[in-house]
Amino acid sequence: MIPITLSEFEQSMEGAVFPLAVAVSGGSDSLALMLLAHKLAQKKGSYVIALTVDHGLREESREEGRRVAQWAQAQNIQHVILDWVGDKPTARIQEKARKARYALLTQWCHQNRISTLLLGHHQQDQEETFWLRLSSGSGLTGLSGMKKRTVRDGILFLRPILDFPKECLVATLSAHNQEWIEDPSNHNPHFFRGRLRQFLSEEGLVSGRLNQVIKKLQMDADFIQSSLENAIAHVVQAHDSGYLAVKKEYFSALHPAIAKRLLSFLMQWFSNADYSPRATQVTGVMDKIKKGIPFTTGGIYWVFSHEEIFLFRERRAIQQGFSISSLQEKTLWDQRFWIDPQLKEYVPEGTILGSLKSGWLNSTVETKSLSRATPWKSGELSEAIQKCHMKKLDCAGAHVPRNDNLGKAIYLHQFVPTLPALWVKGKVVAVPHLCYATLECEKDLRKFIYLKPLFHDSLRFTI
Incomplete structure (x- = not known):
């Protein structure tokens, strides 16, 4: 594999606003991303800031953070370590660490007026995500994988190396004589993702061909997403006093696939969760709406009039x-x-x-x-x-x-x-x-x- 050129990288950075931040763990993926982003920033007369989250879950994490800081400083790149303080989880460790990581990164970006954060997910990560979601029964939206660009809380999360295989990232580091850190948890069989990586490698199921399938799924998902946005614009009204109203006549006329996605969107709007509610929960809401009797679910109180469905915050769920x-x-x-x-x-x-x-x-x-x-x-x-x-x-x-x-x-x-x-x-x-x-x-x-x-x-x- 050959290194990623600056021209190739620049083409994948559409929408990025400099100066920007880069999430850097010290692994080959994020370090290659940091170096490429730094080179592009220099070309544009700007700069990047490398952010490393220390979860405090492994004894060596503090020393690894210091090593990343040294590597960044050697390239004249600003570096900040963000500490996850407080009690650490004993169950669902990776999931909770991930949420804490993104919360820390987002908070830092807000505090420092940075609007773009680069993430180091690559082609193999995308393929692993496909298999993970397939094993959990995900539908089209889940199987279409990670999006290259996602905006959350006003911050653009950009994955510019999502279409590049890991080998290209390693080659990029070698071209810069840059070391990296191997995270043992990536292959730890205690975690499902670690077991999955081992299985995919042994069975030869990690290849660029699957990435092309994912891109086709993304096109289909984008079409459905566009249909959903159009439906929401015509069916849903948000009132400034904190409730939503759905026009029953228009909602009843929607295709069931779009109607369920619309309900999922409404529930996610109230919860502000990273992911949509489970399909079984959405189906249950659809069945209750057909009965037209007020009910509560997901922290929402659903009430019906002749023309509209009202969604209020459930009182006992208020923050x-x-x-x-x-x-x-x-x-x-x-x-x-x-x-x-x-x-x-x-x-x-x-x-x-x-x-x-x-x-x-x-x-x-x-x-x-x-x-x-x-x-x-x-x-x-x-x-x-x-x-x-x-x-x-x-x-x-x-x-x-x-x-x-x-x-x-x-x-x-x-x-x-x-x-x-x-x-x-x-x-x-x-x-x-x-x-x-x-x-x-x-x-x-x-x-x-x-x-x-x-x-x-x-x-x-x-x-």
Whole structure:
């Protein structure tokens, strides 16, 4: 095998924004990626930063991190070691270490205003992923493998060497007289991936031909993905107060394959999980929707009207509150709302952001002002609250869900308690999405507490 040329590498870097970060473990794959990215950055008059995560799971990991730092410094490449602190898992070790690794890498990129992170997955990694997912019963989306470009939380995860075999990466290192570290866990039979690698090698099932099959599957998956995005755009509406509405007529007309993927997307939107829910769980939701009876699953409360399916956050699944003063960067609360750290400038010291909780309306607003048989229209609940002598915020366009044929208790007792609220000394001082506040504030606080987009970076994550 011959080394990867700078021209070949540059063609695979479409979309990258310099300066950028490179995840470097010290293995041949990530080290070759670091060197190639460094050469390209020099050509463009920029630079790269190498990031090494020390999981603390092996005694030698700290020394390996230092060796990577020395190699990077020898090339005039900035290097940072990110430590995974806290208790370490005793089960599902690789899975949990992977999640911690990406969390640390993403956090560092946000803190240092880096928008592109390079990952060292190569052709054999892609093929191993195919076999892993095949063994777990994955469908088309899973079998289409890792995507070359994935955006998550505003960071572009780019895999520029995904189409290159490992031998080319080793040849690239040899051309630069660069050593590398062999991670023993890669071939450890204790882990399924290690056993799989040994089996594939012994049976000769690792080859470039499978990579071509994966590319064909990716084309089919991309077509279905495009159909799904089109369906979502026409069928689903995200409301700024934290719930989703699905048009029943359009949903019923969807092909079952697209309808199930749409439900999977909605469930993943609420969970913010890396991967879609299991197919059996999605099928169960589809069956319950056909019955038209309200139900809860996946942290979601599903309610039906004549025209729409409403998805609210299930009350018992709401995330715990936290102190606004602790905010250092934009933070996702309850997997639904982005909280801007500028909020600290407009609220009292000691303010807690959390859910509104049950019983607040009954104790704050005259019950008779909310008792009615007709549907709430946009802003009407806000007006009812304001009539109870609450201070008014400028909340033009505030919206609460309409209900065509269900009692209002559905919304007062299931939806309203899921709204984000600001608490001081155990009392609610503001509910931005109800235009309610007892504190002096010239700003519409919804500018600092806002719903994450429906299409938040990517419909599926494959990192």
